[in-house]
Amino acid sequence: MSLNQIKSDKTTYETFTQEEYMVMKDELLRPVQRTGKWGKAWIAFLVVVCLAGLYAYYIQETRSKYLTVSLRDYTMWGVYISNFVFFVALSLIGVLMSAVLKLTHFEWYRPLSRIAEVIAVAAIMLAGVSIVAAMGRPDRLHFLFLHGRIQSPIVWDIIVIITYITTSLILLFIPLIPSLATCKNHLHNKPKWQMKMYEWLSFGWEGTPEQWKILKKSIRILTVLVIPLGVSIHTVTAWLFATTLRAEWDSTNFGAYFVSGAFLLGVAGMIVAVAIFRKAYKLEKYLTPMHFDKLGQALVLMSFIYIYFNVNEYLVPAYKMSSLHANHLLNLFTGDEAAVYWSVVFFGMFMPAILPLFRSMRKPVPLTIIAVVVVIAAWFKRYLIVIPGLAHPYLPIQDVPESWKHYSPSLVEMTIVAATFAAMMLIVTLFSRFFPIISVWEVAEGKLEGKDEIINYK
Amino acid sequence: MKEENEQNSRRKFLKFGLLAGGATLTALGLQQNILGEAKATTGEKVKVMTADGKLVEVDSALVNHHAADTHLTQDQIRQGIEGRRFVMVIDLARCANERKCIEGCQKMHNTLPPIEYIKVKRMQDAELTAPYWFPQPCYHCDNPPCTKVCPVDATFKRTDGIVAIDSDRCIGCKFCMAACPYSARSFNFGRPQQEAYDKKNPCDDDHCCTTKASTVGTVSKCDFCPEHAAKGELPKCVTECPNGTIFFGDENEDTVSNGEETFRLSELLKSRAAYRQFEELGTKPRVYYLPPVERQFPFEEAKEAHNREE
Numbered sequence: 121m122s123l124n125q126i127k128s129d130k131t132t133y134e135t136f137t138q139e140e141y142m143v144m145k146d147e148l149l150r151p152v153q154r155t156g157k158w159g160k161a162w163i164a165f166l167v168v169v170c171l172a173g174l175y176a177y178y179i180q181e182t183r184s185k186y187l188t189v190s191l192r193d194y195t196m197w198g199v200y201i202s203n204f205v206f207f208v209a210l211s212l213i214g215v216l217m218s219a220v221l222k223l224t225h226f227e228w229y230r231p232l233s234r235i236a237e238v239i240a241v242a243a244i245m246l247a248g249v250s251i252v253a254a255m256g257r258p259d260r261l262h263f264l265f266l267h268g269r270i271q272s273p274i275v276w277d278i279i280v281i282i283t284y285i286t287t288s289l290i291l292l293f294i295p296l297i298p299s300l301a302t303c304k305n306h307l308h309n310k311p312k313w314q315m316k317m318y319e320w321l322s323f324g325w326e327g328t329p330e331q332w333k334i335l336k337k338s339i340r341i342l343t344v345l346v347i348p349l350g351v352s353i354h355t356v357t358a359w360l361f362a363t364t365l366r367a368e369w370d371s372t373n374f375g376a377y378f379v380s381g382a383f384l385l386g387v388a389g390m391i392v393a394v395a396i397f398r399k400a401y402k403l404e405k406y407l408t409p410m411h412f413d414k415l416g417q418a419l420v421l422m423s424f425i426y427i428y429f430n431v432n433e434y435l436v437p438a439y440k441m442s443s444l445h446a447n448h449l450l451n452l453f454t455g456d457e458a459a460v461y462w463s464v465v466f467f468g469m470f471m472p473a474i475l476p477l478f479r480s481m482r483k484p485v486p487l488t489i490i491a492v493v494v495v496i497a498a499w500f501k502r503y504l505i506v507i508p509g510l511a512h513p514y515l516p517i518q519d520v521p522e523s524w525k526h527y528s529p530s531l532v533e534m535t536i537v538a539a540t541f542a543a544m545m546l547i548v549t550l551f552s553r554f555f556p557i558i559s560v561w562e563v564a565e566g567k568l569e570g571k572d573e574i575i576n577y578k
Numbered sequence: 579m580k581e582e583n584e585q586n587s588r589r590k591f592l593k594f595g596l597l598a599g600g601a602t603l604t605a606l607g608l609q610q611n612i613l614g615e616a617k618a619t620t621g622e623k624v625k626v627m628t629a630d631g632k633l634v635e636v637d638s639a640l641v642n643h644h645a646a647d648t649h650l651t652q653d654q655i656r657q658g659i660e661g662r663r664f665v666m667v668i669d670l671a672r673c674a675n676e677r678k679c680i681e682g683c684q685k686m687h688n689t690l691p692p693i694e695y696i697k698v699k700r701m702q703d704a705e706l707t708a709p710y711w712f713p714q715p716c717y718h719c720d721n722p723p724c725t726k727v728c729p730v731d732a733t734f735k736r737t738d739g740i741v742a743i744d745s746d747r748c749i750g751c752k753f754c755m756a757a758c759p760y761s762a763r764s765f766n767f768g769r770p771q772q773e774a775y776d777k778k779n780p781c782d783d784d785h786c787c788t789t790k791a792s793t794v795g796t797v798s799k800c801d802f803c804p805e806h807a808a809k810g811e812l813p814k815c816v817t818e819c820p821n822g823t824i825f826f827g828d829e830n831e832d833t834v835s836n837g838e839e840t841f842r843l844s845e846l847l848k849s850r851a852a853y854r855q856f857e858e859l860g861t862k863p864r865v866y867y868l869p870p871v872e873r874q875f876p877f878e879e880a881k882e883a884h885n886r887e888e
Contacts, residue, residue, distance in 0.1 A: 185795070186767040193693075193764050196752040256750015256765065256795035260730075263749050267730040274729035274753055365723050365759040365859050513761045514856060515714065518699050519884040520692050 141564060148556045148563075149306055151401040155553055159400070163553075166546040173539015176532045177253060185256075188532045194517055195510045195527035200254035202506040203537050206499050207247035207544070208281075208357045209382035214240025214288055215350030216386045219343045228414050230566045231406045231558045235393050236386075237292040238557070242547035244285050244353070246540045253536050273363050277356045284349045291342040293321075294335060298561045301325040314554070354378045361505070368448040368509025377429040384422040385498040388472065391415045391491035393548075395484060397557055406558050409484060416482030419491070423473035430469065447512045456526075457508045460500055468497025655744070658736025659808050663829035663864075665739065666715065666802070667846060670870035672823040673698065673711040675880060682818030686803065688779055690772050692885035693764050695800035696815050700880065709877050710870040713823060715815065716741065716762040716800035717855065717863030724754035724763065733797070739829070739864050740802045748796035755797060759859055768794040802826075812837055821874060829864075 155163075180188045191198050217236035221229035252258050268275045300322035304315065325331060358378035361369035371377070391412065398407040437445045438453070452461040472494045475481045481490065507527060511517070517525055529537070551557070622638040675698050683689075683696050695715065702709040718741045725733050725741060732747035733754050755763040766772070773794070803813040807826075816824045817837050825841065827834030832843045846852070850868040 184768040184770050184773065186769040189767070191765075191767065193755070194761060196755045196765055254751070256752065256797075257748065260747075260749040263730045263732075263747065267732075267747065269729060269731050272727050272729040272753070274727070274751060278729075360753070361756075363727065364757040365861070366756065510756070514759050515761055516699060516701070517761075519694070519697065521885060521888045523888055524692065 144564065145302060145306055145560055147403070147405065148558050148560050149303065151552055152303065152554060152556055153307055153310075159553070162400075163546070163549055166542045166549065169542035170539050170546060173536050173542065176535035176539070180253075180532050180536070181258070188530060190523065190527055190530045190533065192520075192524040192527070194513065194520075194524055195507060197254070197506055197510060198527060199503065199507075199529045199533050199537050200250050202502040203499075203540060204247050204250035204254070205357060205378075205502040205506060206385075207243045207250060207540070208354055209378070209385045209498070209502070210389055210544075211240045211243040211247065211284070211288075212350045212354055212379070212382040213243070213386035213389050214291070215347055216383050217390045218291075219346050219350075222343050223347075226414075227566055228411055230562045231403075232390065232394065232411065233562065234292070234295065234559045235397060235557055236390060237288060238548050238551045239389065239393060239544075240350075241285065241288050241292055242544045242551075244281060244288065245547065246544045248281065249543070250537075250540055253540075273356065273359050277353070277360060280349065280352045280356050284346070284353045287342060287346050287349055291339070291346055294338050294342065295559055295562065296555060297322055297325050297335065298327060299556050299559060301327070302560055303555065317554075351379055354382045366509060367444045367514065368505075368512070371433060373429060373432045377433050380422070380425045380429045381498070381501065384419070384426045384469075384472070385495065387415055387418045387422050388491040388494035388498065391419070391487055392495060395488040395491070397552070398484070401552070401557070403558060406563060412484045412487045413479075413482045416476035416487045416490075419472050419487075419494070420474075420476050423469055427469050427473060430465070444514065448509045451508055451512055452504065457504060461504055464497045464501045464504060467493050468501055655742060655804070656734060656736065658738035658740060658742075659804065660737070661830060662738035662807070664718070664802055664807060665827055665829045665834065665843060666718075666865040667825040667827075667834050667841075667843070667852065667868065668713050668865060669823050669825070669850075669868040670710050670712065671868065671873045672819075672821040672875075673713055673870075674821055674875040674878070675700075675711040676820055677884070678818040678820055679713055679815035679824060682814035683800070686814040687798075688776060690769070690775050691887070693769075693772070694885075695762075695764065695798070708870070710873075711877070712867075713815075714760065714762070714855075715865060716802075717760060717861065717865045718802060720862035720864060721860055723757040723759065723859075723861060727753045727757045729753065736804075738804075738807075740804055740807075742801055742804065743797060743799065745793040745796045745798065748793070750795045750797070752797065759856060759861065763797050763799045765797050766794050 151159075185191070189198070214237045218229060218233035218240075222233065252261065255261065264275070264278060268278075270276075300318050304318040304322055307315070307318070355375035355378065358374040362371055362374035364370070394407045394411055394415070398404055434449065434452075438449050441449070451457055472490055475490055476487060481487060511525060511527065620637060620639045623635040624638045625633050625635055677698055679696050680694050680698060684691065684694070687695060689695070697714045699712045699714055700709055701712040718739055720735075720739070722735055722741050725735050728734070729751060730747055730749055732745075732749065733741065733743045735741055750765070752765060755761075755765060803811075806813060812826050812835065813824075816826045816835075819836070822836040822838050825834035825836045825839075825846075827840075827843060829843060834841055834843050834846065846868070847866055852866040852868050854863045854866055
C-alpha cells in the first residue's frame, strides 16, 4: 500500500455528526437512565446470594469451625485461599485489557477499558474478603497494622494490594470525570442525591483544553504505573506459596506462572463480561464481533504462554520425579485429583489454545462458551495449586480421623465463595447502573481520530 | 494422689535441675568454699555433675536452687530462659510405639485426641529397609520457616532455642502451618469435645505450658514445655516414655537426660551417628534422631488404628 493510498483512505474516514454523537451518548447512557425488569431481578438475585454468604459467615464465626468448615490441621488452607488467588488473578484484567492495550496502541481497547477496570477493582476487593473469611481470628485483623512484620510475605501482599487497589480506583475514576459531567448534563428523572453525586464527583469538569491536557497526562502516568503494580500483586501472591518449603510450591517458576495464568483468566473474563454487557445493555454497536475476534486471538496467545509455564512447573519435576515431589505429582497425575487435573489441562489450557485458532470459533457465541469454560477451569486450577498438595506433606499423615485426610469444602465454605462471586458481579452491575460502563469520550475520541482498527474492521 | 504426684515431680525437678545445672552450680560452690564464705551445711547431700562429666556429692547448701516461679511474664516468654539452648535427642532404637509420650503431652497441654503435639509415625524409608517408629515433636528449628512468615510476630524464636507461640497475638492466618515442612503445627478449630473438655479442666498455671490449646482460632504446637524447663523439669513426653526414648537437655551444658540416664550431648550424637530430619531443607532442627540400630524391641505393627473419632 502506497503512501498516497493511505492518505486517500484517511480522507474517506467518516467521523460523526452532532446528532450521531447524541445518539451515541443516549445509547451508552441508557443502562444508567433506566433499569429494566430483568436488570432489577438480576440485582435482587445477587443481593440474595450475598446475604446468604453473610449468613454463612455469621454461622462460621459463631459456631465451632470444626463443624462449619472442612479445614483440618493438614489441609489448613481451603477454598477461601484458592478463591483469593483466583480473585487476585482476575484483578489483573485491568492491567492487561486496559493498560497494556492502551500503551501498545491497540485502539480496540477503548470500549473495554472501563469494564476491565471496574472488574479489577471489584475482584481485588473480594480477594481481600476471601482472606478475612479464611482467618482464624478476624477480630485481630488490626494486629497486621499494630504488629506487622516486613519479613512476612503476607505483609508484602497487603502493601502491594493496597497500592494496587488505590491506583486502580484512581485509574477508574479519572477517565470517569468527563463521563460524570455527561451524566450530570444528560440524565433526567434521577433522584436528587444521584445528580448531586455526579456534580460533586465531576469536580466542575467543563472540558477546557487545559483540563483535557491534565486528564490525559494523569491517565498516562497511572496507566504506566498500574502495570508493574499488577504484576507485583500476583507475583507476591505466588510468593505466599513459593516462600515455603512445601514440595508442591517450592518453585522458582511460581511468580511468572501465576502472572501468565492471570492473563489467560483476564482475557477469558473479559470475553464473558463483554458478551454479557453487549446483550444485556444492547451495546452491540460498540462491543462488536471485532472485539471477540481480537480477544479470541489474545486467548490463544495467553493459553500458549500459560501452557509453557505449566510445562516448566509440572513436567520438568515429573521428569526427575524426586521423592520429595513424587507424592504430590503422582496424586495429580494418576491419583485422587487426576480427573480435575486433566480436565483443567484440557479445558483450561489446550481448548482455548486451539479452538480460537479457527475464525469461526472467534464469533461471539462460540467464543463466549469457550471463555466461560476457561473461567471455570481457572477457578479449579487455583484449587489444584493450593489444596491437594497440603494433604501430601513430606512426613506421612497417620493416626488421624478420615476428615483430616481428605478435604472437600463444606456448605458454609461454598456459600461464602458463591457470595464472593455474587458480590463481585454486584459491584460491577451497580457501577454500570450509576456510571456509563463504556467510556463515551474514549470511544468518541477513537472515532474522531479515525482509528483504523475501529472503523475499517470487516 | 495429686499431692503425691506433685511431690514426685518436685523431686524429679530437683534431680534434673541439679544434674543439668550442676556444672555452673558446683563452680559457684567451690568458689564460695575458696573464699571462705561457705554457708552452714545442711547435712543433706545432692548429686551434681562437674564440667568433666563426673557425678559428685555436695552439700545442698552449696547449691543455688532455681526459682520455682511458674509464672513467666510476657517478656520472659518472648525472650527465653537466659543461658539455655534446649535440645532434644530421640533414640529410635528404643521407641516401641507405646504412645505414652502422646498421652502425657495431651494431659499436660489439655488437648484431646486427635490433636497431638508429638506424634509417633510408622516410617519406612524404602521397600527393603526395616520399618521403625518415629516420635515427632516440633523441631524448634534454628532456621525456622514458620517464624519467618508470621505477619504479626505471634510465633518467634527465643534465645533458648524454643520456637514459641503467643496465642494472644496469633491472627489465625495459618501461614506458619503452611510453611512448616514437618506438619508440626496444629490449629484450634474449636472442636466441640475439646471445648467441653477445656471448660471442665481449666488450664491452671501449675500444669500447663505457654502454648494453650484453649485459644480458639489460633495455632498451637509442641512448645518444649518452657515453664517446666525454667524449673529444671523435663517435658512430659520425656518422663512418660517407659523406654527412655526421648532425651531433653541443654546444648550449652552439653547434657541430655531422659530422667533415668544422662549423657554428654556431643558424645551421644557422635557415637550414635545422630541425624536431623530433612537436613537438606536447611531448617536446622534442634531435635536429633539416633538411628534405629541395635533396637531394644523388634518392630511390631500397630494393633489398632488411633484417633478414628472425628
